[in-house]
Amino acid sequence: ESSRGMSLTGGLDGRMIMAWERTSRGSLPCYTFSGEYRESADVRVARRIAETCSQPYRTIKIGSDFFTDFAKLAFDVARISEGTMDSSGAVELYLNKVAREISPVRLTGNYGSEILRRHVAFRPRRFSPSILQHHFVQLINQASTRYASEASVDLLTFIAFKQVPWHHFARLSIERSQLRVETPFLDNELVKLAFRAPSSPGERLDAIYRLIRKGRPELALIPNDRGVILGRNSIFDRLRGAFCEVLAKGEYGYDYGMPSWASRIDSYFRWLRFDRAFLGWQKFAHFRLWYRDRLGEFLRQILLDERSRRRGYLLPGASERLIRAHTSGQENYTTELHKLLGLEILQRILIDRT
Secondary structure, eight states: OTTEEEEOOSSSHHHHHHHHOOOOTTOSOEEEEEOSSSOOHHHHHHHHHHHHTTOOEEEEEOOHHHHHTHHHHHHHHHHHTTTOSOTTHHHHHHHHHHHHHHOSEEEEOTTHHHHHHOOOOOOOOOOOGGGBOHHHHHHHHHHHHHHHHHTSSOHHHHIIIIIIIIIIHHHHHHHHTTSEEEOGGGOHHHHHHHTTSOSSHHHHHHHHHHHHHHHOGGGGGSOOTTSOOTTOOOHHHHHHHHHHHHHHHHHHHHTTTOOHHHHHHHHHTGGGOTHHHHSSSSOSOOHHHHHHTTTHHHHHHHHTSHHHHTOTTBOTTHHHHHHHHHHTTSSOOHHHHHHHHHHHHHIIIIIIOO
């Protein structure tokens, strides 16, 4: 028992595990990944879950050493994942290294929402064609067409047999490089049972609620990370849920989802520190600001290097324009920077082998 640690969030999947986990009091250390700004909803909810189950709890925070070590972390991510994980995986590698100090085994609710609630996380992503050579844009379009063909099967079949091995392996490879990952939601018998679950999303969710209540009723009384209490729908509950939803959407809009016009406004009023108001409510990683500020020099060192400039998939001067626009705060190219960094590091360590 003492060799396992429970990675908790504010969602339902880890809570299902805790509802039926029967380890002795104080023998299952629980933890949650945390950012710099405030205690997120995940942290607040997970702490209550751990306390209710009489288990020790701690948060694992992103420290300043993450930024000083980012170059090594980014290269390690490409090497470990064989290029399937982009540079955003650096934060996962950093946090899982710390988690290993708590326990060499990480018990997690990963893939519960995918298998039990049929959440699709693997989708084509928008990528600015203005920085790519025409032939590379054609390849991306072909990939989107191929995706549509692969996705034209039963939804759970797509998730279990395509999304999990093709998409989720990238992050899992990073986690497994640091500790042993255990999740009940990829168990063969459970996946087989999921194919017999009701087709209605509401019925599937009701079954999860009943499972939590039956295992440990008091866990059903703790709101989830979006402020929802299982089975309750009073006016107060709806208002709390709506407030949490606004915070979540506001955080996304200020980070990954910020449009260019808003990015320019935010840059002009940077001294007002709007990030303190919007960030940290739900997420622990905030790469739009990290690439703009603390990781901007690393971007320039890698993507403006002479080797990077000669890559055949970018238009001449594209990297300079993109980095200048993002680090000045005039545009938001977070997704593109993830991919360009990942591609360049992959090229260097697995193809150029330098």
